[in-house]
Amino acid sequence: MTFSDPQVAEYVNKNFVAAWFNRGPGFFDNDLSTERWIFSGSLEAYPTKNICTFFMTPGGKVFDYVAGSYAPELFLKVLKSAVELRRALFDESLALKEGGLEAARTLHETRAMTWAIEREKVQKAHSGDGWKRIMSDFRPAAYRGQIHQHNAGCLSSLESGYDYLARLHERWSRLKELPDLDQVRYAYLWGNTFTEESAQSTPVAGDDSKKEPDPLASGRPRPASVDDTVPKSAMQLGTRGVRLSTGLPDVLNLSGGR
Amino acid sequence: MRAGAMKQISMAGAALLMAAASGWSQQQVKPVDWKGYTRGVKWEKSLDEAKTRAVREKKPILLYQLVGDLNKEGC
Numbered sequence: 001m002t003f004s005d006p007q008v009a010e011y012v013n014k015n016f017v018a019a020w021f022n023r024g025p026g027f028f029d030n031d032l033s034t035e036r037w038i039f040s041g042s043l044e045a046y047p048t049k050n051i052c053t054f055f056m057t058p059g060g061k062v063f064d065y066v067a068g069s070y071a072p073e074l075f076l077k078v079l080k081s082a083v084e085l086r087r088a089l090f091d092e093s094l095a096l097k098e099g100g101l102e103a104a105r106t107l108h109e110t111r112a113m114t115w116a117i118e119r120e121k122v123q124k125a126h127s128g129d130g131w132k133r134i135m136s137d138f139r140p141a142a143y144r145g146q147i148h149q150h151n152a153g154c155l156s157s158l159e160s161g162y163d164y165l166a167r168l169h170e171r172w173s174r175l176k177e178l179p180d181l182d183q184v185r186y187a188y189l190w191g192n193t194f195t196e197e198s199a200q201s202t203p204v205a206g207d208d209s210k211k212e213p214d215p216l217a218s219g220r221p222r223p224a225s226v227d228d229t230v231p232k233s234a235m236q237l238g239t240r241g242v243r244l245s246t247g248l249p250d251v252l253n254l255s256g257g258r
Numbered sequence: 259m260r261a262g263a264m265k266q267i268s269m270a271g272a273a274l275l276m277a278a279a280s281g282w283s284q285q286q287v288k289p290v291d292w293k294g295y296t297r298g299v300k301w302e303k304s305l306d307e308a309k310t311r312a313v314r315e316k317k318p319i320l321l322y323q324l325v326g327d328l329n330k331e332g333c
Contacts, residue, residue, distance in 0.1 A: 003322075009298025016320035018299050019308035023323055054321040058312040086318050093316055185323070196325040 005072035008079070015083050016055070023186075024201025034196075039143045044071045044154050045161020047191025049204045054181060055082040057094050061178040063104065066168065067190040073138050074161060081111060089178075096178075105173050112169035112215040113222060119162035120216065122155050131155050164191030167212035 002008055012018050038046055047068035055064040064082045088103040090096060097103075125134045135150040135158075142148070168189050187205040189212065197203055216222070302308040305321060312319050 003299050006298060012299050012320060015317065017302060017308045017312040017315060017317050018320045018322065019302040019305050020322040020324070021305060022326060024325055051322070051324045054319075054323065056319050056321060058309045058319060060309075063318070082318075082320075090318075094312075094318065181321070198325075201325050 002070060002072050002075050008072045008075055011076060011079050015079070015086075025198050035143070036146055038069070039141075039146060039148060041153070042157040042160075043141060043148045044138060044150075044157040045074060045164070046070075046157065046194075047161055047164035047209070048194040049188075049190035049192070050195045050197070052185075052188050052190075052204075053078075054184070055086070056181055057090070057178075059094075060181045062181055062184055063089055063178055064172070065184065065188055066165070067188055068161070068164070068192075070161060071138055071141070074158075078165075081107075101175060101177070105175055108169045108173035108175065109220075112166050112173055113220070115162050115166035115169060116215040117222065119159055119166060122159045122162060126152070126155055134158065160191060164189075164209045166215050167209040170215050170218075171212050 003012070045068065047066075049067060051069055052065055052067045054062050056062045064085050066078050070078060085104055085107055086094075088097075088107055089100040122134055125131050131150075131152040131154070135154055138150050138154075140147060140149050171189055186202055187207060189207050189209045190204070191209050193208075195204070302311060305319070308319050308321070311317075
């Protein structure tokens, strides 16, 4: 569903060369009941180990990845984050820039904190009509005759996605060098254990994001209040207390501005 | 026959009015239906072919790895 979204497709085609790879047959292949179950209950974010999107150089160096499936609105933010990392790390020819790794670490650190703050906003929206404001960023969707209208129950899915993204970027913020695809292809951080792997599928190693530290518990200063009224510029401060060296705009729009 | 066509037109108009009255204001955006995953995104046939084009176009690669067939799965 995500890749058939026109905005996602246009952004992918403009910024990436796309390929997909089947790591093995799944025992749920063509089982619509499973797909409908995920579509109904976890459309916004489902960080399953079953799927992983890798962002990499033509030379095979991975500079970002995300496990699972996401609604188009959230996946677009993931894509924009990857583009920002690409600009921080590499020159026009995709050669590593001097200071690129440090800039990427700072970006990941900031992303970890801001996704964690988004998670906190979702947690606080569970009472009353708070879900309406959170879910207003997401369009309803249809899939093979089934329509997903967002409701209060969608907050749990979104919270799991934000929690995963926060901990994923927390891990990336400790980046020492860019891994080769073979190093992470079957050993990546995931958010839940759901998988369609059969005996013939190459398995993915257990690497649960819950074991990663929570950025909000790190003791680092928060880049901004969870209050939406905080100016966007406040979100552009790295959590190391310095302004981001990339000088790039907050393309993720995590500060809530429109 | 002409009367039948007129009746159909008026029924369609009434349905539109009812839809507008009931759901239009609540549902500003029409849901996007499933169209097939290979549409829209220009997928290369293999990672090697993606690498070749990525070098030529100076773009990074997006590699989507899953269990199953992207043409059939709900991703």
